Amino acid sequence: EKPYQCSQCHKAFSTNSNLIRHHITHTREKPYQHKITHSGEKPYQCGICDKDFSQSSHLIKHKRIHMGEKPYIRSQCDKAFSDDRHLIKHMRAHTVKKPYQCGICDKDFSQNSHLIKH
Numbered sequence: 001e002k003p004y005q006c007s008q009c010h011k012a013f014s015t016n017s018n019l020i021r022h023h024i025t026h027t028r029e030k031p032y033q034h035k036i037t038h039s040g041e042k043p044y045q046c047g048i049c050d051k052d053f054s055q056s057s058h059l060i061k062h063k064r065i066h067m068g069e070k071p072y073i074r075s076q077c078d079k080a081f082s083d084d085r086h087l088i089k090h091m092r093a094h095t096v097k098k099p100y101q102c103g104i105c106d107k108d109f110s111q112n113s114h115l116i117k118h
Helices: 016-027 034-039 056-067 084-093 112-117
Strands: 072-074 079-081
Touching (some): 079 084
């Protein structure tokens, strides 16, 4: 049974959520921000260096570099970072957690880039 019908093309759907998703094909809306990442569009621009970004959250993180903001702090050594990913990399370097392993010699690495270089 498909009780939900599109008012524009009369296609029927079993759930209202499927009808809503289908309706987007008629309106050409892009409600899912993540799709912009794959489209190549970069509508967000840094007013300082003119670098373009596909997502507003990436622009916000980027602006921290210009502003000198480093909200991610490791309390053990007082090092601060502008990006949470940089803090995570730093923490891995000083812990025994090494999730990347060479499939040939079984050597462990804290970062995937180090494994690739190896």
